[in-house]
Amino acid sequence: MARAPRKQSNKSKGISRRTLLVGGGAAAGLLIAWGAWPRRYRPNLNAGPTETIVNAFLKIDRSGQIIVVVPQTEMGQGVTTVLPQILADELGADWRSVAVQSAPVSPLYANTLLAREWLASDWTRVLGDAGDWAIGQYATRSALMLTGGGTSVPMFHDAYRDAGAVARVLLCKAAAASWSIPWESCDIQDGLISDGADRRMKIGDVVAEAVQFDLPEILPYRQGQDARLSGQDLPRLDTPSKIDGSHNFAADIRLPDMVYASIRQGPIGDALLAGTDDRAAGGVTGFLKLVKRDRWVAAVASNWWAANKALDLADPVFTLRGKPVSSGGIDEALENAFSSSAGRRLYAQGDLLPVFEGATILASEYQVDAGLHLALEPLCATARVTDDGAEVWMATQAPGLARAAIADALGLSADAVTLYPLHAGGSFGRKMDWDAGVQAALIARDMGRPVQLQWSRLEDVVQDRPSAPAHARMAAKLGRNGAIEGWLAKVATPCAMTQTWARIADGKLPHEAAADAADKATRLAVAGMAPSYAIPNWAVDHYPADVGLPLGFTRGNAHLHSAFFTESFLDELAHLANMEAMSFRIQMLGGNPRLAHCLSTAAAMGGWQGGVPGSGQGLATHMMNGAYAAVLVEAEMSGDRLNVSRIVAAVDAGDQVNPDIARQQIESGLVYGLAYAMGASVPYEAGLPIRAILGRMNLPRLADVGEVTVELMRSTADPAGVSDVAAPLVAPAIANALYTWTGQRLRSLPLVGAA
Template identity: 30%
Template sequence: MSEPTVSSSLSRRGFLKASMTAGGALTLGFTIPSISSAQDQQESWQANAWLEVDKDNQLTLIIDRVEMGQGTMTGLTTLVAEELSTSPDAILTRFAPAAKEYRNPLFNMQMTGGSTSLAVAWTHLREAAAAMGWLLTSSAADIWQVPHRECALSQGHVVHPAHGKLPWSQLIGVAQHKKLPSDIPLKPAGEFRYIGKRNQRTDAAPKSFGQADYGIDTKLPGMVHAVVIHSTYIGGTLKSYSADKAKNSAGVIDVFPIAQGIAVVAEKYWQARKAALLVEAQWEPGETGETSSEDIFNHYRQLLDEDDAKVIQREGYPNRVRKNASQLITAEYQVPFLAHATLEPQNCVAHVTDKGVEIWAPTQAPDLAQVAASRVTDFSPSDVTVHTTFLGGGFGRRLIQDFVEEAAAIAHRVKRPVKLLWSREDDTRNDHFRPAAMHRMTGSIDGNGYPELWHHSIACPTLMDWIVKDAAPAMFAGMPKWTFGTLANVGLAAQGTLAPDDHSPWEGADTISYALPNLMLDYTKAENTIPVTYWRSVGNSHTSFAVESFIDELAHAANTSPLTFRQNLLTDAPRAKKVLNIAAEKAGWGKAPAGRYQGIAFFFSFNTWVAQVAEVSVSGTTIKVEKVTCVVDCGTVVNPEIVKAQMEGGIIFGLTAALYGEITVNNGQVQQSNFHDYPLLRMNEIPDIDVHIIDSEEPPTGVGEPGLPPIAPAVANAVFAATGQRLRTLPLKLSA
């Protein structure tokens, strides 16, 4: 590549004058044309990473995604460090404010989710860092009066063989006046020093020494504490209440109703919590009425019996093959509602003044938090300042802003900073859950042992119904508050045209890697009054169970090894087949120790291929997962240990759901409340997990969620190998 030609007549004296009078920082927020829309390139650049060098030579990266344990902060810092040839340890980070510049271009909202943070930033953040590096080296070349190509970046300096080095801070005054060329190269992979090698987490030290501020840690002068008493019914409304005893309790400031329940405000948290026990409240059932889990699944089954499904995917002639098949193999798979169980319960600090609203919250979507706070105060979203903190787990739960809305409503009344903190019981019973779903599978095998029919029908709710009230106004920022309801309605009505289609119910089922000649995928929406939202791996968390369990059933019907059966269907999917083969090899497929049995599963989600072999033992009706071998192809690996940790975390999260996870409803009420009846996998139950990462030069893809989908079917398939029982309902329970 030829060297860019940039004219400059700046003398060394002029450089020194510019540097000294600049006085502030060099802040770059680059518009990267490669992801801009054709209509308005500059306006549509949303995933903008802002880099700042101050007069003390400190480089700061403003993180435009939240850090909830998935390693985003480390990954993004590594990308910048690589292009600027500086140690990641030398880069300070801070979370971005709610602003249009920081939107995720895949969602048109400032949202962290979908395992997209590193994938979206891979090219554009490196381009931003490379652009800053070019400005700095070009400025130094002007000062030294040397060719640009002779200058290099090194640990916060521009260096030259003959002239020594200059700190970036001394180049600020010159660099901020330069114009960027259009052809700045990125560092080639062969020169990577940090990408693929950097394993130390940027947030390890502050978290280890208690320096990382989570939402629950927020403290403000004059702050009071609040709890909310929620309805005992899902979506229930307040009929009447008596708060005389509570108001007379020590430290209590006020007790009053809000849209979501009854707020109790006190000087200290436990004063508010104890006073809440003294409030006598009567509740009216909501739209859910006296619904039970049994009612819900009976409704799903009825929907699947009706011939009114939306066809999502059709290949070949499935209807003809089905009619002429000599034998049909059918199975029905059922998965329950699931809670998120984030270890940091929902919390928010809100302060409403006559100038606006300030929010401190562990939210996955700061601009949605703006909308939520605006809705219950006298201010527009632009008057709401959101301070994003570290998150003690997200998993999609913190995309819903109910806790922010509650805190803002309370603060609007008491006119003091308010910290709202949910109890574990609040969090479990008032979650927005992973939807329950039912899958009906129909297949047939031809005379050569290959599947000739694959018909997959799904009934479950959609997620858009529950997030759109905040998402639509956030996407169309600047619209007056009175349009919020209309925007939400338009968003729902225009799915697939003006708004994205909600494909979460069939997510993963429409991208299976197997070669299936006659395929039908259809979906029936189940109207739902139980709050639902995104959950780690979203629709893949249940479609994978149905797909990979049924593939195993077809293999059994074909009298073929589950591994061989899958291999035969992956002839046109080399990356998928490689992942599957290596998983089988590393697990010692077919060579399990005595008393242990193996099951295999493979799934493609978030543009990442993952195969897992589960090794289980069974004692009576107790299933014990002894070992999991996991192989992942996620493109170029930026931080290997983070990839490994995310696979391990996804497997453990998925095992909790596979073995224990179940939210049940009776009489319109959630039956679970805490970890005694909604248990998580314990340390002594965690299997040996062996993770292998495929070397790749492809762009990086998601890692936060793809480790979860294969684990439940892998375990279920292993249990079948051990017992002959085909478990088609989660959580997995053996009959005596």
């Protein structure tokens, strides 16, 4: 992509050992390069004439409206309800008075939890707590705001509880001062401050005075369960506006004098724009201009349809450097990776060599195709660029990095770019990339007027950054009692997470990021491969590869293929041991009672028949990021069509704030997993997907989704994220079910060929 000369580089460079360690290494002490930076940050919120900023997460209006500031991107997962619910519960607010506002870019909203998961490396693990601290400092001081991986609630739960407690204490102090009583005798319920007797006061009446009081050394939390909002199935705050159409997504933004753009970026890989038919494009009514860069061309018109038609007639030609991506090439690269010297053993327990030596082992091979995101809303952004700076409206899961990329492309300082984060019409990780925002800003600068850039569905599919394709070679040794004595997993796959970070934080082009990660073995690529079961001797090896297909952040990430490999192979081992699949798993889950409870519950609710031939029932279990889940499915083949008549899921994700939203997310994950099993993948040839029409991808329709039952296990554990945990389970459960129906073991995803 061509860029203007830089005035100032704003890119957040990737964290490295040299970035954080200065001097004689860990033994000489951990020295932070930014040690002189300020360690306290103030909220950078704007307040209206009647609003009072209480803290970084809360404003209160004089009328009593509670305005909760949320830094996480709402993508349908309900985060703009759950986080406010935590705060409102601790504050004692009336739920009807709660509103939500998106947060500006600030270190106060850094997602250090996802940063630690994403950026952990061998050297940070060696440093232990110091390494975690260093990554946290990097994320905070870089204002690394991230949404993904089910981390929103685990990351911000305590912050919102504290924010609510702070507001409650301050408001009680202000009310108590006016009543001349001890503040400890006051409380707030349903938005009213009371003294425990007859006196009442509205929150808005004293909020301006409340922020002048000091907090006690120990912050008290609400006690008891009366009138608590946490744990209730409260209505979502975003539902009314989505029903009446007033909710603004990226494509709904309208600005004075705005024009519309469509874009074409060529085949997958290192593609450069070679030429266009400008005269043909000029014949479209409403067409204004072709905006060209090294790697893309956009047509601008008075409406999007005219822009897209002009782009079709312009018939852009691209020159592709390097070998074009193809499905055959992807498979070949993955198989060749097993003989590469870049492979590394990343997880190990016990000693496999004496267990496998001279023994009879079961070995199986599996493969998974890349899975497309296919969100309801293709990428879209609106931009206005003036002499004073730039404004961009877009949905993004990494607003700080997106703002830095836009500023860098325009040659501006980050402070000169205002990013308005919008809710996303689905994402599944796709909006972690910021391409559309940068492109819209460059087109707007070229046009000298506001521009709304909307990718077509074709462009969305061609330029998608799908989940990683993977091949696995699994081997195991069974003991006489049917227990697994040894387990070895060799996985050839690129690391989508490494590629994503290189693009969004270091500004690398997609093909550059893929090539740079081609020889880097990482735990991110095989997350979820470590067995959840009590196996005395096991190991997981990763063999990195460059498949020529840029990959991206997805729902479940590597767990999508990891669960398929492990749970399918476990089913094979159960049949080899002549044991029914649930008992085979249960015998190895003595040290994992939460997962065992989920498995037994799903089996009981689903009427598990023991996996007998013809039952069409299959099981799978998985755990990730503090959440535990088991799924039972009933499936059959009708000709070449897969029918899944029933899905039962039992999930232990701790004490959920809003159980109904948790169930929604689990159900959503189950359907996402069903799509991953049935379709959501396309063959590639000559650098392009062979199919790009949703109707030809064998995606599940409403009629394909049978009865879905979700059981949330009662738990007093801290709440875990639930958006990802169910998605990886569906494909292996269906594959195991189809084995009982057909007698054939399906070891490839998708399980059935697309039309």
